[in-house]
Amino acid sequence: MNNESIPETSLSLEALKKGDRHELARMVDLYSDKIYRLALKFTNNPQDAEDVLQETFLKAMRALPEFEGRSSLSTWLYRIAVNESLMLLRKQKPDVSLDPPAEEEDSDEGTSSNDLILADWCCLPEDELLSEESRRFLNQAIQQLPATLRGVFVLRDLEGLSIKETAELLGLTETNVKTRLLRARLFLRQQLSLYFAERLKEWEQK
Amino acid sequence: MSDHLDCQQLLSSISDFVDGELNPELCRQIEQHLTECENCRIVINTLRKTIDLYQHQPGDEGLPQEIRHRLFHRLHLEEFLNRDPG
Missing domain, CATH: 1.10.10.10 (Winged helix-like DNA-binding domain superfamily/Winged helix DNA-binding domain)
Incomplete structure (x- = not known):
């Protein structure tokens, strides 16, 4: 992950996986700003962005013991936040499909x-x-x-x-x-x- | 591929072009086309400007304190609220 966009840090993964609350609080402070702003860009609504922020860390804290470290912690948190944002948008507009039909991908619509x-x-x-x-x-x-x-x-x-x-x-x-x-x-x-x-x-x- | 691109072909490569991700031959053809086509020059310049305006929006004001408070409470980490963030 791009260094400028997401800070990589000296968090102890071992402590996080064991549920060390002090380390969890450090993780939250390191990434909450980034995740909130990402959610704000997706939703353009402060209340929705705050919901995404809270859900992201709740899910992360539940899933951390199983975290295998295949991606970096920041990428993993980002992925949860992106999924939460998309899920929220889907709930708000259930009639709008987030995955367009395959044929739409190649169409020239909008690019003529x-x-x-x-x-x-x-x-x-x-x-x-x-x-x-x-x-x-x-x-x-x-x-x-x-x-x-x-x-x-x-x-x-x-x-x-x-x-x-x-x-x-x-x-x-x-x-x-x-x-x-x-x-x-x-x-x-x-x-x-x-x-x-x-x-x-x-x-x-x- | 013919040496002359039409505007539609240019448009389908425009995003890779402004990102500098096109092969040199296609780049050269686009640059050639741009010397002859005022409309495509405008489209490229306004596309670059569009991306530029979005990339340079003010941001990074930090997380509002009240949002940090509610987050720590929701996560049952409130005893760490007063430690130095960072």
């Missing part, structure tokens, strides 16, 4: 060059691009991504994991991750282009 918005908004000044309103729009746009695409985008582009790590965490092939990442990025580029094209018009009229 015909409907692209071609406003060149890169030249907007930083204070337009980084305004609070823009931030809110960026967060809303992620929430419009189907959960299948959101997971890939959050882990790869927001958390900075590699394609391989993202594939492992989501139980997907690397090819699947790349296909979903392409669709997620193009979807968000399109949404941001709609939004910033308007800002560009206002700005040019000033």
Whole structure:
């Protein structure tokens, strides 16, 4: 796992597996911040993110005695948190399947060059691009991504994991991750282009 | 493969291209296409900017204290709440 994204530490796995409460508290303090922010990106809702955070550590503490160390502790915790986040999204929108039919994976839907918005908004000044309103729009746009695409985008582009790590965490092939990442990025580029094209018009009229 | 990419072909490789994960030959073809196609230049630049804006969002303000408190209570670890985190 990428050092910058998840801290690896000197926690004693042996003590954790024996249920040493002091060591468990250290583990919680080391990873709770990361896991909360990950859950917040998935759910965009502080209450949901807190539920994911609590469930993640409850499950981890129950499962730790069986932890075999095939992955690092941080990867293992992350995987639990990702699964909890996806489960919560599934509960909230039971009609939305998180696994699209196989044929959808290869379709060009959303990746056709015909409907692209071609406003060149890169030249907007930083204070337009980084305004609070823009931030809110960026967060809303992620929430419009189907959960299948959101997971890939959050882990790869927001958390900075590699394609391989993202594939492992989501139980997907690397090819699947790349296909979903392409669709997620193009979807968000399109949404941001709609939004910033308007800002560009206002700005040019000033 | 022909030496000339069309816009649709470029679009299907665009994500790998901005990640620098394409083979050199395909990269060269894309760069060639970009010198001739204004629309694809805009798409690539705005795609890069989109990823960049998401990657540089402010974050890491730490876990709010009240959330840490409720977490430690839920996990029955409350006696460790006052130790130094970290």
